[in-house]
Structures are given as structure tokens and as C-alpha cells.
Amino acid sequence: MPVIVFSIPSIKSPLNIRSLQAVIVAFSVLLLIHPAEASNPQFGECISRMKDQARSEGISDKTIQQVLGKARYLPRVIELDRRQPEFTQTFANYFGTRISEERIQRGRELLTRHRELLRQIERESGIPAQFLVSFWGLETNYGGFFGDFRITDSLATLACDPRRSGYFTQELLNAMRIVDAGDIAAERMIGSWAGAMGHMQFMPSTFLRYARDIDGDGRRDLWGSIPDAMGSAANFLRQLGWVPGLNWGQEVRLPSSFDYSLAGRDQMMSYAEWQRLGVAAISGASLGPAEQKAALLVPSGHQGPAFLVTQNFHVIMRWNRSEFYALSVGHLADRIAGAARLHRMPPVETIKISREQVRQLQRDLLALGIDAGEADGVLGSATRKAISRFQQRTQRIADGHLDAALLVAIREAANGVMQQMVE
Structure with missing residues (x-):
């Protein structure tokens, strides 16, 4: 922080006490009016440029003042952006921390509680109710934790950092457009350090493209309205290419002589072809329609579970580009709908690879x-x-x-x- 030097007069007389009080008030006003400039000159200069850009893109002066006039630099956000996990995570570890009996039971309770709403959304969008609840559970533990950062401060900090300035500048401007539209007040826009918001952790650009006002109150409220959050998630998945009536995938049994080089997301073959190779459904029934395309995944290697995944699995990965995440979404949705646990659990691996x-x-x-x-x-x-x-x-x-x-x-x-x- 820059050093600001004031000449402090003697305080022996009442007049000088008043002078001291005036200096303190002036200093406080300086911090209140120019928080960014006072704490970080480079950040302050960046925010000044951002104000000009926001005005040129039609964002109102009121929103500019509410957001950029009060912007705070958050060093913690930069720390989190730079930090990467020291060790690679195993599927067993990832899956085990996200698919718990508590989360499954809570998901079933919420599916029942919001059944009418979720079924209506399912009829309109083709997205099964249990998948919406599954995303909800994995993103925010069913609304239990949205994050604790003021989104506009996080995005301003990242927009003024050179590493990914272009991307986060656009997300900050999009966040301001959301405020401008009256969907939420800037101070209520709370979320993750990287800018993800609400029950389903939408980035501002995702919000603008896919958020919907389902409850009819004139606002797209992904924080306080479960109808808006679920309907927006369904709209997002539908636009990403979700195929109604098609499941995400299934656990399968492989023959002992299986050629594992055939595994991988990019190697799609029909169920008929997989069956000819000896791949079988855990239940013993048919895998599904003979012409249906699917890819084989073995996230823990040949000693763990195997999955055939469909086009809808790839849609889930467009929400989050992690195979572990997509497998967890699919399995949690199945469990919420009443399915049994995996037939073959991933083996626990104690070794850590950095x-x-x-x-x-x-x-x-x-x-x-x-x-x-x-x-x-x-x-x-x-x-x-x-x-x-x-x-x-x-x-x-x-x-x-x-x-x-x-x-x-x-x-x-x-x-x-x-x-x-x-x-």
C-alpha cells in the first residue's frame, strides 16, 4: 500500500483538535471514495480504464459506480488462481468425497420436495429431474455453499491481472450487465473466487445466455429462486445438446481378455459392437439399442469399474471438462433415482503422484x-x-x-x- 503522509498539528488547543479531526475525516473519505486507487495504484488505473470501457459498451453510470466505484483488490483471489493442487487426484478419491450416502439421501428428499416443479421442467426441456438435482448437489451441496466472495470484486481483481485479463474483463462486464438488468443487486452477487454464481455456479456469460425467469417475478434469480436455478440449468443442458430419452451411460462388465486400448472418450462404437467384444451390462440385460454409440472409460484402470458413456456424458463434460466430474454427476443422478451403488468400486490408491x-x-x-x-x-x-x-x-x-x-x-x-x- 502507498504511504500517505499528513502533517499532524499540535493537539493542545481545541482548534487543533478540530484540525486533527478534519484530517482524519478527509483521509476516511479518500479511502471510501477511491478504495482501489488508495490500496493499489495499478489496480486503480485498471479500474479507471474499465469504467471507460463499461460506458462505451452501454452500461449505466449507476451500475458502474455501484460495481467499479466500490471495487476492491483481493490478493486471495490471485493466490487461488495461481495455486494448483500439488498432487494428481485419483478417481477413488474424487468419487469418494462427492458420492456420499448423506448427499444421496438429501438429493432424494429434494427430488420429492420439488417433484412438481422438476417434472414440469423435465416435460418442457427433456432433462430428467434427477440430473438437475445431481448437478445441484455437486455444484453447491444443494445450495449449502455458494462461495463467499463478492463476484464483482473477484472478477475485477482477475480482469486487472495480466494472466487471463481478456476473459475476466468480459466476465466482469457481463456481471455488470446482470446488475444493470435488475436481476440482482451487486452486493448480493456472491459466489466463488473465479466468478461462478448461484445454486448452479453459472459464470456471468452463462447467466446472460441461459438463465431464465421461471417463477415469473421479472428477475432471473439464481441465488434465491430454486425454480429459476433449476429451469436455467435445464435450459443450459438442452442448449449444450442434451438428447432427451438418452441416459448418460452405465457401468459394465468386461471380459478377462479385453483389449483396454479400446478405452477412451474419443473411441465411440455401437452397443452391438461392444457386445460382440464381450462387454455386458451389470444387470445381465441388453446394453441398449444396438445402434446406440458409446465410449468405454476405465477411470481406475483394469482393477476398477468400467463405464460405457453416451453423447449425454459428453454434454455433461461441456458443463465441466472433467471425466471424474461427469461420472460423478451421472452416478449421483442414478442413485438419487433409486439405483444401487457401483458393482465394482474404484480401488483405493494411497500413493500420491505429484x-x-x-x-x-x-x-x-x-x-x-x-x-x-x-x-x-x-x-x-x-x-x-x-x-x-x-x-x-x-x-x-x-x-x-x-x-x-x-x-x-x-x-x-x-x-x-x-x-x-x-x-
Whole structure:
């Protein structure tokens, strides 16, 4: 914070006491009128430019003053933006913390409580009620926690940070448009550090495109109106391409001789083709319509559960680009609707693999002539495919699953190649 120096007069006389009081009042007014400029000059300059941009895009002076006139720089937001988990998360860990009996039971209670509303939305949109409740449960624990950041301050902080300024500037302007439209007052716009808001954690751009006024009060209120939140989520999913009448997927049983190199989101085959390969529904019934396309996922490798996932699974991933998240949404929806737990639970893995180890793994695979994509420390689909290719080369089960032993084997193989190059 910049140092502001005032000359403080002697306070021996009543006149000087009044002078001191005047200085204190002036300083307080300075902080109230120019909070951004007083606490962070660069932030203040950025906010001044943002005011000009907001005016040029038709945002009212009243909203500009309410939002940017009171904007606060939040160092904590920058800390959270820079922080990445030190260790990669296993499916067992992710799934186990999100699919609890308490969350399942609460979801069933809310499905019953809001049945009339949810069924009406389902008739209009084609989105099954249990999926809306499942998203609700995973996003905010059924409205239990929206986040505790003032959205406009979070977005202003990120908009004035060079790392992703362009994206967050647009989200801040969109948040101001929401305030301008009268959907919510700026001070009530509370959410996550990154700007996600309300029961379903919409970003402002998502809000503007997909939020709907279902309860008819003239406002799209995703904080205080469950009808608006559920109807908006259904509208979003429908526009993302949800296919009515099609489930997200199902757990399946694989034959002992299965070729795991066929697993992966991008390898869609018909149920008839999967059945010819020996893939069977857990129930023993038919997988479904013979022509229906699906992909096979084995998020814990060959020792864990296997899933055939449909186009609607890919729609869920357009909401959140995580296979673990989409699998959790699908399974929680099934459980809320009364289904049993997984037939084969993911094995608990106690070993932790750091992001730096994954980065080294990606470099090692490249040294072996196997492209794993950018060495970013993220164990994504490209890296899993590269692991599968290494497993095939070395006569292992090619399930693309990484454990500590495989990590060591790949490191040793890469060291061997580099040693040969030196010699």
C-alpha cells in the first residue's frame, strides 16, 4: 500500500483538535471514495480504464459506480488462481468425497420436495429431474455453499491481472450487465473466487445466455429462486445438446481378455459392437439399442469399474471438462433415482503422484518417441493414451492407468534411451 503522509498539528488547543479531526475525516473519505486507487495504484488505473470501457459498451453510470466505484483488490483471489493442487487426484478419491450416502439421501428428499416443479421442467426441456438435482448437489451441496466472495470484486481483481485479463474483463462486464438488468443487486452477487454464481455456479456469460425467469417475478434469480436455478440449468443442458430419452451411460462388465486400448472418450462404437467384444451390462440385460454409440472409460484402470458413456456424458463434460466430474454427476443422478451403488468400486490408491512427477513422465514418454502432449503436469486424455502405448510396447495391460510402479518403469526406460544417445 502507498504511504500517505499528513502533517499532524499540535493537539493542545481545541482548534487543533478540530484540525486533527478534519484530517482524519478527509483521509476516511479518500479511502471510501477511491478504495482501489488508495490500496493499489495499478489496480486503480485498471479500474479507471474499465469504467471507460463499461460506458462505451452501454452500461449505466449507476451500475458502474455501484460495481467499479466500490471495487476492491483481493490478493486471495490471485493466490487461488495461481495455486494448483500439488498432487494428481485419483478417481477413488474424487468419487469418494462427492458420492456420499448423506448427499444421496438429501438429493432424494429434494427430488420429492420439488417433484412438481422438476417434472414440469423435465416435460418442457427433456432433462430428467434427477440430473438437475445431481448437478445441484455437486455444484453447491444443494445450495449449502455458494462461495463467499463478492463476484464483482473477484472478477475485477482477475480482469486487472495480466494472466487471463481478456476473459475476466468480459466476465466482469457481463456481471455488470446482470446488475444493470435488475436481476440482482451487486452486493448480493456472491459466489466463488473465479466468478461462478448461484445454486448452479453459472459464470456471468452463462447467466446472460441461459438463465431464465421461471417463477415469473421479472428477475432471473439464481441465488434465491430454486425454480429459476433449476429451469436455467435445464435450459443450459438442452442448449449444450442434451438428447432427451438418452441416459448418460452405465457401468459394465468386461471380459478377462479385453483389449483396454479400446478405452477412451474419443473411441465411440455401437452397443452391438461392444457386445460382440464381450462387454455386458451389470444387470445381465441388453446394453441398449444396438445402434446406440458409446465410449468405454476405465477411470481406475483394469482393477476398477468400467463405464460405457453416451453423447449425454459428453454434454455433461461441456458443463465441466472433467471425466471424474461427469461420472460423478451421472452416478449421483442414478442413485438419487433409486439405483444401487457401483458393482465394482474404484480401488483405493494411497500413493500420491505429484504434478512435477507427471511433467517428468510426459517428458520421458516423449524421449521414448511417444507423444503425451504438452508437459503441463496434467494427467489428461493425451497422457493416458501415451501411457497406454507404452504399456502395449512392454506387454502390460494397456489401460492407460498410472501407478507408482509404472512411473518408475517409464523413467528407467527413458534413462536407458538417453544413456544410449550419450554413448
